[in-house]
Amino acid sequence: MVGVVFDIGSVPFNEDGWGPPETPSSLLSNHPTNVPFAPFNRSDKLGRIADWTRNNYNNQSRSNNPRNQTDSAFDFSLDESSTGFSIDDDSSFRLVDGKPPPRPKFGPKWRFQQQRQLPQRRDEEVEAKKREQEKERLRRDRLYNMNRSGANQPRREAAVFKSSVDIQPEWTMLDQIPFSTFSKLSFTVPEPEDLLICGGLEYYDKSYDRINPKNEKRLERFKNRNFFKVTTTDDPIIRRLANEDKATVFATDSILSTLMCAPRSVYSWDIVVQRVGNKLFLDKRDGSQLDLLSVNETSQEPLPEAKEDINSAYSLSVEAAYINQNFSQQVLVRDGNKVTFEEPNPFASEGEEVASAAYRYRRWKLDNDMYLVARCEVQSSTEVKGQQSFMTLNALNEFDPKYSGVDWRKKLETQRGAVLATELKNNANKLAKWTAQALLASADVMKLGYVSRVHPRDHFNHVILAVVGYKPREFAMQINLNTANMWGIVKSIVDLCMKLNEGKYVLVKDPSKPQVRIYEVPADAFENDYVEEPLPEDEQVQPPTEEEANAAEAAVAASNAEEKEVVAEL
Secondary structure (H helix, E strand, C coil), X not given: CCCCCCCCCCCCCCCCCCCCCCCCCCCHHHCCCCCCCCCCCCCCCCCCCEXXXXXXXXXXXXXXXXXXXXXXXXXXXXXXXXXXXXXXXHHHCCCCCCCCCCCCCCCHXXXXXXXXXXXXXXXXXXXXXXXXXXXXXXXXHHHHHECCCCCECCCCCCCCCCCCCCXXXXXXXXXXXXXXXXXXXXXXXXXXXXXXXXXXXXXXXXXXXXXXHHHCEECCCCCCCECCCCCCCCCHHHHHHHHCCCCCEEEEHHHHHHHHCHHXXXXXXXXXXXXXXXXXXXXXXCCCHHHCCCCCCCCCCCCCCCCCCCCCHHHHHHHHHHHHHHHXXXXXCCCCCEEECCECCCCCCCCCCECCEEEEEEEEEEECXXXXXXXXXXXXXXXXCCEEEEEEEEEEEECCHHXXXXXXXHHCCCCHHHHHHHHHHHCHHHHHHHHHHHHHCCCCEEEEEEEEEEECCEEEEXXXXXXXXXXXXXXXXXXXXXXXXXXXXXXXXXXXXXXXXXXXEEEEECCCCCEEEEEEECCCCCCCCCCCCCCCCCCCCCCCCHHHHHHHHHHHHHHHHHHHHHHHHC
16 A cells, blocks of 8 residues: 655644744745645635545536535545555445434434424324314304304303492592402401391201202292391391490491402492491492302303393392292291291291291401491201201202303212312302301301202203202311401401591492492482372372463474574575
């Protein structure tokens, strides 16, 4: 083999440090001239300095492909005559194992390059997944877009909630409180004392604890029994306690529970605040939203906006109130045996048949010189180890399984916890208010009934599918309802209202924002429930006589003629 020999010149040695020494001008003349040198720019991409493989390419491909004819910086191409061996000798060289190294099936590279490297799969698993996705899409479309006839309509936007009371232009807004401040409040009240208990209670029928969807019971109607939703200032017992200076603040359990659970509310509500002397009265308006029960208030699925639709928010509220009242009377033992208290029902007339209810007028101490009296209601009684215990009765209602996604008739027996979890998600505010009312009344048990429609499109006939009992304090912990926070909200609202001047105010939950506003209203606001009496006959306007009527017609004709003449002149 003949080697290639070329002179590279002398290489100076640097004794003082690294790198070449300073080149004297005398050595510049001895710079080697037989070393090839090609100047380059910084922008040039230097892929290789010496190309030792150019002679391995096919000569024909080199001539046909101009890219192969690129100039390299240094080209040490050797021919067969100068080297003494054949260029084709490389073709006889082979690796022992020419297979490429195995690539791992799983890993970041395979995960991100599988669509480029692997063909798309069309097996049964992929097709089944597509079918499930299509079913889910169709279900969502039916849920949002189906009207009464079942035809699909364009997707509807979320409903815009309206204020529970019309804000008048002469009202003055004094303050607005965001719900975010309520979460930080805390106040501990001592145990309340009972000032008076009125009314009568019937015993709970324990046979309803054994009801299940396979052994359902038809919901009865109690048209002859009267139910009372009396506001604070219309309660004769509260008026008597106020005259006796038993407390400073007066309210009902319905109003207090609304304030206590305000951060969970979505729909608008309002409470009338009256400051009379050093006393504070919290009232509700006649026909207020507080008399009804919300349905799917905290659900993500919007309800129909048309008020006449049986599944609209208003229709469902009326239906829920109707179900709740009838359920509270049906699950009782109606044998005439009642638990009586100190005074009868304060709202019933003599001989009137009233619903089973007992009213506990209880007093809490809010400050050294501030007490709160509230009327709390329980619906039934039962005996536990020979002692009387109070019980509240409420009913959840199912109107259409498509909205909740859980069919009670299929899930109540095997997955009752899943049904309750769904109701806690869709009706968080309503369940929290029921729990707060049970805590205010110191009820020993709160019964929840599961009532469903006989048919999703029939909102008149219902069946009871199950009845479950809970202890209020344990249930409050389960739904994350903090008693100290509840009373902290009430205490802050009371302190704020006690700083106001004497007069009438209204507390309104904003329909679109999580906040509450305080308005100052006229003293005669919301007092439109009076009946006009006819005026005496001599003061009434009498119909005109025939002569007066003819004279009036002649005057009108003359006026019209003059108007026509003026128009003609113009």
